[in-house]
Amino acid sequence: MKPLGTGDPLRLGPYRLLGVLGEGGMGKVYVGQDDAGRAAAVKVLRPELAYDQNLAQRFVREARMAQAVTSTGVARVLGSQTEGGRPWMANEFLAGPTLAEAVEAHGPLDEPAVRALAAALARTLADIHTAGLIHRDLKPANIVLTSAGPRVIDFGIARPEHGLTLTTTGEIPVTPGYGAPEQVLGHRVGPPADVFSLGAVLVYAASGRRAFDGGHVAALQYQVVHGDPDLSQVPEVLRPLIFPCLAKDPAPRPLPAQIVTAFAPPRGADRVWRRGPLADDITRGEAGIREL
Structure with a gap:
């Protein structure tokens, strides 16, 4: 995990962000913690891409697809914000190796x-x-x-x-x-x-x-x-x-x-x-x- 850098948000919804797990062409994934102490992997669209309608719709679709699966064999979706601002999605944080x-x-x-x-x-x-x-x-x-x-x-x-x-x-x-x-x-x-x-x-x-x-x-x-x-x-x-x-x-x-x-x-x-x-x-x- 890398420390937060200039331009990284300090908080998204109920999650205080602690560091950066990774990043790609579409956005970043942060380690976040809610007020109850639960850790989450918080995926966020890059600010410059949040206004791209196609990418925003893909992000919304991903959040909805993941929420539709309630199996214990997947990382649970803990919350998401897909309307306005910077779209984000929080998943259960899994610390084990792939x-x-x-x-x-x-x-x-x-x-x-x-x-x-x-x-x-x-x-x-x-x-x-x-x-x-x-x-x-x-x-x-x-x-x-x-x-x-x-x-x-x-x-x-x-x-x-x-x-x-x-x-x-x-x-x-x-x-x-x-x-x-x-x-x-x-x-x-x-x-x-x-x-x-x-x-x-x-x-x-x-x-x-x-x-x-x-x-x-x-x-x-x-x-x-x-x-x-x-x-x-x-x-x-x-x-x-x-x-x-x-x-x-x-x-x-x-x-x-x-x-x-x-x-x-x-x-x-x-x-x-x-x-x-x-x-x-x-x-x-x-x-x-x-x-x-």
């Missing part, structure tokens, strides 16, 4: 942990789809590991199930290597697109390697559409469970409920979030935000 950071620091998850991860994420996808939405960008960096299990974040490109793709000519629709073939091709997508992304996430979690790779983005996207996923480093017992998620055709991909049943984590598999080196990282992060 799945990408965890695998980089500790290596691939073992088989029971992958099963626990798969079942938890599949339940969350089922909740997202029940709300009539598709996440559209499930990837290791959008999964935060907490002592209560994995949580899905970033509804920045979530859309209603009946909505059209957001892409326009020349744009990359989703994170290369994790988006489904129909997303890469710019076709209308449904819940099976998230299942494909889940399969790619599980390959990474189980092996530390991408399911698809290439020397450049175009080659990588070609592999997603036409190539076979690389499951060579995935434990053999998990391969027949993950492979169906990565079907090129959306129709035969399993439903989230079927994934929960197929992976059936053994008793105690979720201890990975509470004991061991990975759990220690999670605990340190959560303790750090309490101290802050």
Whole structure:
């Protein structure tokens, strides 16, 4: 976290801002604290963009999409202000490492942990789809590991199930290597697109390697559409469970409920979030935000 700088607001709605978590082309994310002491990640549009009607509408849509999902597997929306001034949205602050950071620091998850991860994420996808939405960008960096299990974040490109793709000519629709073939091709997508992304996430979690790779983005996207996923480093017992998620055709991909049943984590598999080196990282992060 970086300290607040010149031009950063000191307060947004009920949140006193403590520092800057990150920033991008559209805005900044701050760590905030309300009067009850709850920490929040407060996302704010840049002042110069707040008057751009399209960007403002996208921000409002993101807030509403996230509020529509009440699953315990996502970061809860605590509040938002989308009318007038600087639009902001406050989400529950999750201090744990992302799945990408965890695998980089500790290596691939073992088989029971992958099963626990798969079942938890599949339940969350089922909740997202029940709300009539598709996440559209499930990837290791959008999964935060907490002592209560994995949580899905970033509804920045979530859309209603009946909505059209957001892409326009020349744009990359989703994170290369994790988006489904129909997303890469710019076709209308449904819940099976998230299942494909889940399969790619599980390959990474189980092996530390991408399911698809290439020397450049175009080659990588070609592999997603036409190539076979690389499951060579995935434990053999998990391969027949993950492979169906990565079907090129959306129709035969399993439903989230079927994934929960197929992976059936053994008793105690979720201890990975509470004991061991990975759990220690999670605990340190959560303790750090309490101290802050």
